[in-house]
Amino acid sequence: MLAVSIHGASGRMGKALVGAVRENDTFKLAAAVASASDSRIGQDVAVIHGFPYLGVPLTANVPETVQKADVVVDFSQPYASLQLLRTCAQQRKPVVVGTTGFSAEAKAEIEEIAQTIPVVLSPNMSVGVNLLFALARIAAEAMPDADAEIIEGHHRHKIDAPSGTALRLGETVAAARGTTLAEAGVLSREGFTGPRAPGSIGFATIRAGEIVGDHTLLLATGTEHFELKHKAFDRKNFAEGALRAALWLPGKPAGLYDMNDVLGISGLNLKLG
The missing domain is CATH 3.40.50.720 (NAD(P)-binding Rossmann-like Domain)
Structure with a gap:
């Protein structure tokens, strides 16, 4: 043992x-x-x-x-x-x-x-989440001009935001597009933000109840939306x-x-x- x-x-x-x-x-x-x-x-x-x-x-x-x-x-x-x-x-x-x-x-x-x-x-040990990372890279390469948004939700007790998993997802998208999250990431929005910057990677954070972990990558163009989503129900x-x-x-x-x-x-x- x-x-x-x-x-x-x-x-x-x-x-x-x-x-x-x-x-x-x-x-x-x-x-x-x-x-x-x-x-x-x-x-x-x-x-x-x-x-x-x-x-x-x-x-x-x-x-x-x-x-x-x-x-x-x-x-x-x-x-x-x-x-x-x-x-x-x-x-x-x-x-x-x-x-x-x-x-x-x-x-x-x-x-x-x-x-x-x-x-x-690893920010997330889930098999499904790590498959999400792999699929996110493929999707980001295939849709390089799509607007990328990452939406994550966790329980009310979590002390960091965005989550490590969401940041890793953003890093994956950024790397697939030949940039970095430091350059492309928009971790929050408030007030008069102006139009969306081309190539930016947006984040939205939810903290509520006892959500174990929800992560969604949205790639959106003027003609279609593509989503990859993972939900954890038990730690x-x-x-x-x-x-x-x-x-x-x-x-x-x-x-x-x-x-x-x-x-x-x-x-x-x-x-x-």
Whole structure:
């Protein structure tokens, strides 16, 4: 069995991951990590999420939990993720990162760390979403002059916008058109905006209720509209993808990988920084 440590184990994705590990005979839960400020530190991680007792207490001791693991899975916050990655690099442990909201500087540090250990970094571990990325590239290349709009929706608790998945979708469209999201992206609109800029990639964000994750790419011309859409109904979807990455990663050479590599569809998409 593969020993996995979950970093960010007290959150919504933590719950989904604990449940997925319990149902998968390939893995055993070696450790569960949360912020030191979490009032549930010391309690059994399965029990706090409503599962039967597992015997794995929630802890804030990152070095100890990394040492126990064959592979680490991280769904936390950018600052905590960077600390974890540094620890994994010191202990030469592979890590799967699903955290979003990294700055350009943080992404550069992750690339540097990935020169010493294998890292899977993906804003979305869903198989369907990664197929969405691949199909988005094909569509953007086929309709280079269409207006591109990305509409995403998540639960009211999400703290970053647009979502990491929406930004990745925008990066995919931009790269397919020979530009960058920094140049073409319009992340919000308000007031008197004037006509739409040619080649721009617009974003619209919804935060409401308990939406797990909705993403739509709209390509519109004067004569037709083309949509690619993905809806997630259960975080188990993301957890299963993360465990698929965790099973694939150990033994791989040091490097920065994404879910296209895990799924074997990297030839269908662009490698994005």
